Amino acid sequence: MLVKKTLTSLAILLLLQACSSNSGQVMRIDPRELRDIDANYGSEDLHIFTKSMVQSLLRSKILASSTPTLILSNIHIGKGVEEHIDTGLIKNSLRNNLLKTKKVHFIDEEYVNNRQHIDYILSGELHAIKKDTPSTIDNFYMLSLKLTDSKSSLLVWTEEKEIRKILIK
Numbered sequence: 001m002l003v004k005k006t007l008t009s010l011a012i013l014l015l016l017q018a019c020s021s022n023s024g025q026v027m028r029i030d031p032r033e034l035r036d037i038d039a040n041y042g043s044e045d046l047h048i049f050t051k052s053m054v055q056s057l058l059r060s061k062i063l064a065s066s067t068p069t070l071i072l073s074n075i076h077i078g079k080g081v082e083e084h085i086d087t088g089l090i091k092n093s094l095r096n097n098l099l100k101t102k103k104v105h106f107i108d109e110e111y112v113n114n115r116q117h118i119d120y121i122l123s124g125e126l127h128a129i130k131k132d133t134p135s136t137i138d139n140f141y142m143l144s145l146k147l148t149d150s151k152s153s154l155l156v157w158t159e160e161k162e163i164r165k166i167l168i169k
Helices: 002-020 043-059 087-100
Strands: 070-072 076-080 104-106 120-132 136-149 155-168
Touching (some): 043 087, 043 136, 076 087, 087 104, 087 120
Parallel strands (some): 076 120
Antiparallel strands (some): 120 136
16 A cells, blocks of 8 residues: 555656647857748848848938938838738837947937928838648738828838738648
């Protein structure tokens, strides 16, 4: 009887330990390393979108020829996707990378209501098309941005970046 209770207690202890611990190995990797683990939107896509858009904007006539630093309003990105994608991450990444170029500054509209000092407004939309069949998952993402002159309302730059991911089941 004592052996049976001991074995039962040991089995329960092992089961509890197995349930409470993570199975698998934790690794730290470079956040900018492209590592797709599924077909959904991920950090890799954020970096691809940001890099592409910042490079395109820097090559534009507006930023390439600007001697003084341009003032932009906060970035506005609408979302046309069903899945949860944090557009705040896209906005922050774009803003941080553009600020590092020292070609632009951003007005924090939370503290400043006067828009007369804003040169341009950067805005855009993120869209997704998803197809799921018994044999594949096909996810298409597109980020489109535009730069609008705040005084004349002229659209002075526009760009889009597409990412397509296919997972074969």
